[in-house]
Amino acid sequence: MTRHEVVLITGARKGIGRFLAEHFVNQGAVVEGCSRQRPGWKLPNYTHHAADVSDEAQVKKMISSIGRRHGRLDVVINNAGIAAMNPILLTPVSTVDRILATNFRGLFLVCRESAKLMKKRRYGRIINFSTVAVPMKIEGESVYAASKSAVVTFTRILARELAEWGITCNVIGPGPVATDLIDSIPPAKIDRVVSNLAIKRLGNFQDIANVVDFFVKPESDYITGQVIYLGGA
Amino acid sequence: MLLQSMQPKQKPLSRTEITALVISTLRDVLSRQSETRKHKKAVQESTPLIGEHSVCDSLGLVNLIVDVEQRLQEEHGILLTLADERALSQKISPFRTVSSLVDYIERLIREEIPNDAA
Numbered sequence: 001m002t003r004h005e006v007v008l009i010t011g012a013r014k015g016i017g018r019f020l021a022e023h024f025v026n027q028g029a030v031v032e033g034c035s036r037q038r039p040g041w042k043l044p045n046y047t048h049h050a051a052d053v054s055d056e057a058q059v060k061k062m063i064s065s066i067g068r069r070h071g072r073l074d075v076v077i078n079n080a081g082i083a084a085m086n087p088i089l090l091t092p093v094s095t096v097d098r099i100l101a102t103n104f105r106g107l108f109l110v111c112r113e114s115a116k117l118m119k120k121r122r123y124g125r126i127i128n129f130s131t132v133a134v135p136m137k138i139e140g141e142s143v144y145a146a147s148k149s150a151v152v153t154f155t156r157i158l159a160r161e162l163a164e165w166g167i168t169c170n171v172i173g174p175g176p177v178a179t180d181l182i183d184s185i186p187p188a189k190i191d192r193v194v195s196n197l198a199i200k201r202l203g204n205f206q207d208i209a210n211v212v213d214f215f216v217k218p219e220s221d222y223i224t225g226q227v228i229y230l231g232g233a
Numbered sequence: 234m235l236l237q238s239m240q241p242k243q244k245p246l247s248r249t250e251i252t253a254l255v256i257s258t259l260r261d262v263l264s265r266q267s268e269t270r271k272h273k274k275a276v277q278e279s280t281p282l283i284g285e286h287s288v289c290d291s292l293g294l295v296n297l298i299v300d301v302e303q304r305l306q307e308e309h310g311i312l313l314t315l316a317d318e319r320a321l322s323q324k325i326s327p328f329r330t331v332s333s334l335v336d337y338i339e340r341l342i343r344e345e346i347p348n349d350a351a
Binding site: 119 | 292299302303306307312314
């Protein structure tokens with residue numbers, strides 16, 4: 001991360017997204033964040049967009065605003081995501097649509113529009129969020145894991161298509177982290193997931209920031225299409 | 234740091250202006266293409282963009298479409314997605330020549346901002 005880089009973080013209102021917004025602001029970056037609702041906090045050098053990432057017009061408007069005000073976009077962190085835990089036989093199709101809309105369609109739109117802006121400077125870092133639920137094949141997380149599996153495949157291909165323009169695309173796959181995404185999951189289930197990791201503890205925000213920092217470094221320009229699962233999943 | 238000031242113009246775009254924008258973007262894209270693909274002839278409205286006689290390689294076409302979208306946005310405040318579903322499903326692609334691309338942009342602008350395109 002070099003000072004004054006422009007960073008976009010989706011799902012920035014709370015949890016990991018908010019932590020990363022503060023993390024990058026503290027490093028001197030200009031941070032743009034988005035979420036459907038406005039946050040109840042402010043930061044210097046931080047601008048929030050009330051935008052739904054699954055809405056094409058809203059995403060285009062947000063990226064256009066970043067381009068107009070900064071003329072550049074250096075880093076995109078696609079953190080926005082929703083989860084729902086249900087056995088497949090009890091999963092309403094509306095849940096499937098909702099999860100895919102945010103976790104995949106939204107990520108696709110943000111990647112596509114961001115890459116158009118990054119391409120101008122022939123530089124960019126895209127970091128997409130997946131999950132350890134992909135390699136761990138956790139029962140009850142089929143739709144969530146499938147949406148995040150799509151993120152992995154999409155990012156690997158995106159990496160090849162955007163390499164020409166100096167844009168790297170990588171994936172971070174966190175394990176359970178204490179955020180409200182796992183609030184609805186029974187503690188016994190979280191314990192089971194953690195016990196199946198090589199490193200048997202919950203992840204924390206700093207673990208994620210560490211990998212993000214690695215991917216966004218200018219020196220990481222030879223690292224693309226890679227997936228790092230945390231905790232040794 | 235700002236790369237450039239990107240204040241959009243607030244006036245309708247004529248066909249001549251769209252053609253000039255597409256041709257100058259295409260020239261820029263072609264100047265960046267590899268030596269073996271560089272187009273030596275003058276770019277005009279009939280210049281093919283896809284197919285056997287295309288002046289662009291596949292990456293060049295992507296660059297052209299994205300760069301035209303961006304110039305429409307930055308220079309004229311027009312937010313369009315050129316590679317939309319209709320473009321990709323049309324039997325006769327709007328990307329086949331400079332002229333057909335200009336027709337397509339003209340149509341999209343008319344549909345998106347009827348007052349401006351009138």
